[in-house]
Amino acid sequence: MFIVDCDCHNYWCSATVLEPYLDGLWKDMFVRGERTGPVGAFPHGHRPWFHPEGFGRADVQPQTEDDNYLIMKEKHLDKYNIGIAILTGDEPIESSTLANPHYAAALCRAYNDYQIDYWLPKDERFMGSIVVAPQDPHQAAAEIRRLGAHPRMVQVLVSHGAQRPYGDPFYHPIFEACAEVGLPFAMHLGGQGGVNATPIGAGPTTFFWETHALLPQSAMTHMASLIAQGVFEKWPDLYCVIIECGVAWVPSVLWRLDSNYRALRKETPWLKMLPSEYFRRNIRFSTQPLEQPKNVQHLWAVLEAMDGENTLMFASDYPHWDYDDANALHIPAKWREKVMGLNALEVYKRIPRPLAVAAE
Amino acid sequence: MFIVDCDCHNYWCSATVLEPYLDGLWKDMFVRGERTGPVGAFPHGHRPWFHPEGFGRADVQPQTEDDNYLIMKEKHLDKYNIGIAILTGDEPIESSTLANPHYAAALCRAYNDYQIDYWLPKDERFMGSIVVAPQDPHQAAAEIRRLGAHPRMVQVLVSHGAQRPYGDPFYHPIFEACAEVGLPFAMHLGGQGGVNATPIGAGPTTFFWETHALLPQSAMTHMASLIAQGVFEKWPDLYCVIIECGVAWVPSVLWRLDSNYRALRKETPWLKMLPSEYFRRNIRFSTQPLEQPKNVQHLWAVLEAMDGENTLMFASDYPHWDYDDANALHIPAKWREKVMGLNALEVYKRIPRPLAVAAE
Numbered sequence: 001m002f003i004v005d006c007d008c009h010n011y012w013c014s015a016t017v018l019e020p021y022l023d024g025l026w027k028d029m030f031v032r033g034e035r036t037g038p039v040g041a042f043p044h045g046h047r048p049w050f051h052p053e054g055f056g057r058a059d060v061q062p063q064t065e066d067d068n069y070l071i072m073k074e075k076h077l078d079k080y081n082i083g084i085a086i087l088t089g090d091e092p093i094e095s096s097t098l099a100n101p102h103y104a105a106a107l108c109r110a111y112n113d114y115q116i117d118y119w120l121p122k123d124e125r126f127m128g129s130i131v132v133a134p135q136d137p138h139q140a141a142a143e144i145r146r147l148g149a150h151p152r153m154v155q156v157l158v159s160h161g162a163q164r165p166y167g168d169p170f171y172h173p174i175f176e177a178c179a180e181v182g183l184p185f186a187m188h189l190g191g192q193g194g195v196n197a198t199p200i201g202a203g204p205t206t207f208f209w210e211t212h213a214l215l216p217q218s219a220m221t222h223m224a225s226l227i228a229q230g231v232f233e234k235w236p237d238l239y240c241v242i243i244e245c246g247v248a249w250v251p252s253v254l255w256r257l258d259s260n261y262r263a264l265r266k267e268t269p270w271l272k273m274l275p276s277e278y279f280r281r282n283i284r285f286s287t288q289p290l291e292q293p294k295n296v297q298h299l300w301a302v303l304e305a306m307d308g309e310n311t312l313m314f315a316s317d318y319p320h321w322d323y324d325d326a327n328a329l330h331i332p333a334k335w336r337e338k339v340m341g342l343n344a345l346e347v348y349k350r351i352p353r354p355l356a357v358a359a360e
Numbered sequence: 361m362f363i364v365d366c367d368c369h370n371y372w373c374s375a376t377v378l379e380p381y382l383d384g385l386w387k388d389m390f391v392r393g394e395r396t397g398p399v400g401a402f403p404h405g406h407r408p409w410f411h412p413e414g415f416g417r418a419d420v421q422p423q424t425e426d427d428n429y430l431i432m433k434e435k436h437l438d439k440y441n442i443g444i445a446i447l448t449g450d451e452p453i454e455s456s457t458l459a460n461p462h463y464a465a466a467l468c469r470a471y472n473d474y475q476i477d478y479w480l481p482k483d484e485r486f487m488g489s490i491v492v493a494p495q496d497p498h499q500a501a502a503e504i505r506r507l508g509a510h511p512r513m514v515q516v517l518v519s520h521g522a523q524r525p526y527g528d529p530f531y532h533p534i535f536e537a538c539a540e541v542g543l544p545f546a547m548h549l550g551g552q553g554g555v556n557a558t559p560i561g562a563g564p565t566t567f568f569w570e571t572h573a574l575l576p577q578s579a580m581t582h583m584a585s586l587i588a589q590g591v592f593e594k595w596p597d598l599y600c601v602i603i604e605c606g607v608a609w610v611p612s613v614l615w616r617l618d619s620n621y622r623a624l625r626k627e628t629p630w631l632k633m634l635p636s637e638y639f640r641r642n643i644r645f646s647t648q649p650l651e652q653p654k655n656v657q658h659l660w661a662v663l664e665a666m667d668g669e670n671t672l673m674f675a676s677d678y679p680h681w682d683y684d685d686a687n688a689l690h691i692p693a694k695w696r697e698k699v700m701g702l703n704a705l706e707v708y709k710r711i712p713r714p715l716a717v718a719a720e
Contacts, residue, residue, distance in 0.1 A: 210587075298664065
């Protein structure tokens with residue numbers, strides 16, 4: 001089976017790997033300036049919720065920069081026969097939390113150049129993400145256009161923590177650039193600090209485990225906002241990919257959105273379909289961490305209600321604490337080929353279709 | 361069948377009905393002071409999302425204060441053979457949005473006295489709610505103790521819009537008073553303005569219909585917080601009732617809470633059960649507005665996953681725009697007696713058990 005891993009984190013040991021890709025004021029700030037952690041930390045406004053054990057898997061302990069790839073190759077890419085791994089970085093999406101959008105944009109440019117120089121040549125299976133800082137949509141759009149023609153950059157990536165719901169017209173320059181270069185807009189769990197809005201309604205909550213359980217709320221908001229604000233009417237071919245935000249909540253939100261839209265659609269006369277129809281056409285979810293009920297049939301009923309066979313795409317979240325094993329993903333057997341890889345080929349059109357798959 | 365309606369709104373034509381129950385500074389502010397609407401409006405910090413048609417049913421148009429009861433009797437209580445209607449007021453829970461907690465508490469006291477004087481004597485089927493302003497938990501606790509022995513006051517009621525997640529120790533004086541007088545703690549959708557926290561993660565959203573679809577987020581937060589902060593270990597017999605916040609999202613949140621708690625329980629060593637076990641023992645949901653999927657089996661799988669037969673309680677939300685008809689509630693037929701009434705008798709122990717039901 002052809003597997004596309006839609007969320008594979010390429011770590012660094014130290015953010016100093018970005019130094020060669022920065023210059024002028026930004027290099028000076030990066031080398032000499034204050035940051036949240038010690039020298040080597042990536043600048044960002046840290047969440048107030050601290051993971052009580054750290055995010056990494058205990059068995060992934062790189063000692064050198066090269067280890068980051070070598071361990072990934074051994075414990076993930078080769079072990080599970082991953083066909084394509086879409087690199088999602090790790091800290092770079094946290095640039096969304098910085099008050100200074102110019103610095104945030106410079107850090108994203110540096111990361112993207114480093115990713116293209118250092119990571120993509122390491123393995124043919126790697127595809128990259130153009131990370132942008134959404135707090136200045138115009139600089140973000142410029143970065144999308146700068147790198148949008150690169151054949152191995154397959155999506156635009158931001159954190160799901162944001163200053164506003166992503167449907168807001170403030171962000172439309174980003175979607176315009178995505179549409180122009182033909183790339184999906186992806187958001188990944190993260191960015192819960194600094195200048196971003198509180199990620200949780202009636203929050204903030206207190207403990208890491210309860211907070212992490214509630215973080216899908218921001219994704220609910222973005223999904224509703226992208227639909228209601230008409231983003232998928234303005235750019236009908238745009239895919240939005242929502243990564244690491246859970247999936248079992250999706251039908252419950254779509255049912256409410258559809259009911260309310262039916263009753264009060266006059267508020268948004270630009271829409272031509274039900275919210276659930278925009279979802280089905282334009283939005284995709286990565287699976288990890290797939291919810292784990294006692295009775296898997298309850299989950300499968302929910303996944304069926306969101307047409308999961310066609311809207312879900314496998315992700316491992318390597319090498320995080322709540323990693324999902326590609327062999328053990330608890331989805332209906334007859335969905336496996338689509339969810340493990342074929343659905344991603346529809347969304348990420350730059351991924352070369354393997355001969356074995358093309359023949360099917 | 362014995363029907364308990366857990367969310368029946370007793371409206372007024374004008375908040376001036378509260379004048380006889382206020383005195384001193386509070387009466388002066390109420391009569392002469394600034395407020396969100398015209399004279400007759402209840403003081404509150406209004407939401408920034410405006411319902412494009414208003415909240416009321418088009419066929420409920422009271423012209424006098426007496427009409428509020430007479431129309432309810434005709435179009436709801438008698439028509440659907442409601443056995444018990446728990447009054448939830450309407451604007452009074454919006455007192456939670458006021459910056460001045462002393463004024464908010466005075467308004468709640470006035471409403472509670474008016475409710476007992478005016479509404480409870482009108483119909484034997486009415487039971488009341490002690491509305492409190494949670495922004496001063498000590499005054500709220502005093503109000504709970506002042507009225508807690510009244511035989512027809514069956515719950516303590518707040519808005520689900522709040523300054524903090526309700527599990528926060530700040531609010532524990534309220535739960536202590538609830539436990540002392542033996543009443544459930546109920547939260548009802550509302551309070552999305554003024555001093556309360558943004559109700560939606562990564563918000564604010566823009567349109568009423570999308571916002572209303574997302575308002576369950578605050579209830580998710582409160583549910584997680586009440587469990588994680590150990591409220592149900594401190595007060596194991598306390599029921600929390602969540603009103604008008606939807607239900608189909610509940611399993612998805614419980615699945616994440618259970619998974620995360622299993623992995624990271626060391627953060628909250630005072631807990632002795634899984635989050636889903638506290639939910640099952642201590643939390644109940646009212647049904648309205650029950651989600652309306654294309655395929656009702658998808659909803660029923662979700663309701664089964666939350667043991668809806670035992671955790672759901674019927675509510676009509678009379679006379680609001682999205683009212684649920686007691687005869688048309690789309691739940692499994694064999695659950696009807698429990699969900700329509702018997703579950704409420706377990707939670708609201710002051711409701712007299714009718715002879716017909718007692719014999720079953």
